[in-house]
Amino acid sequence: MKILLFGGSFSPVHSEHVRIAKEAQKALQAEKLIVIPAAVSPFKTKADLPVENCSQVLPSDADRLAMLRLAFADFSHTEISDYEICCGGTSYSYTTCAHFRSLYPKDELYFLIGSDSFYSFPQWKYPERIVNDVRLAVIRRSEENLDERSLQAFAERFHTLPTCIDFSTTGISSTQVRTLLSLGADASGLLPKAVQDYILQRGLYRIDLLVQALALEKENRRAHSVRVAVTATEHAKRFRISPQKALVAAGLHDCAKNLALDDKKLFGFIPPEGVPESVMHQYSGAYLAEKFGIRDTDILNAVRYHTSGRPDMSDLEKLIYLADMTEAGRHYPGVDEIRAAFDRDLNEAMRIALQRTLAFLRETGSSIYPLSLQAYEYYKND
């Protein structure tokens, strides 16, 4: 019998996981699928710790198992295994593969991995043992060919080749799904219906403070803020920025955008002098964020300078500034150049983004806030 092993953290399991399993099972003609959620600690690093006053209910191991059972309910011959969860601690693939080999000594076992994992596979713990126990099945995005030299090196070292499975990705990521859920935004297209219902019933991932802040924004603005949060959290990891801080700062960055300065929610706010109207909401927003209970100075500054920028910004400040300018709903000449730079280097992206903003303000005859000029001077020569 052909058996497909599919591991991951599945927090939460989303539609693309289900589609990957379905297509791999079909391509390999596997008679059985075993889904193996990893044992994960709720907070992998200090950077994952919740921001003060922004707590959220993260799924327990039992929740992840329950969500997987719902997601794969339509699959026949499928087992959701609690093997790695019961082992606890760090899950190593070599022990998992050895475990299932001992359960199925005579069967053909396939172990599903992504192409990124294929390239890092030689650095895994005891990779020889893994290929001894199972055959690797690599999910290959359409039109992506695995690097010939890596394949050759793999064949020389392990005396076997992985089986490739072509897959056209829709680009859904667990980070994106978690971001939407924490903001109370619609993630229905990204999750199996039963999984979404389960999450909503238990209030998993949701951060009430952010949901309340977004409720102050008009519908279009709220959709923009959600896209800023998705962009910011997806870029946070690359620049080693806390994804939690990125999420909170992005979720709050425009919280005062639709509030008049005399709105009672801004009671006590003293508008700084000489600030153009289009910029003022960064200051009123930071004031409101503090009233919401945010104490983290970096988050408050990311809100406070998200429109103007300033010299010598923190990485979180730059992240929010750039996510605001490049979220998927932004369409203006030059946005792709900023996006490309944002994928590489924060300072380079700041220079291009500030240059573009100043040029736009000059073209339209709008007033230029001195802090933006100072920011550009700073990043121009960086």
Ligand SMILES: [Fe+2]
């Ligand atoms: Fe803004």
Ligand SMILES: [Fe+2]
């Ligand atoms: Fe914004």
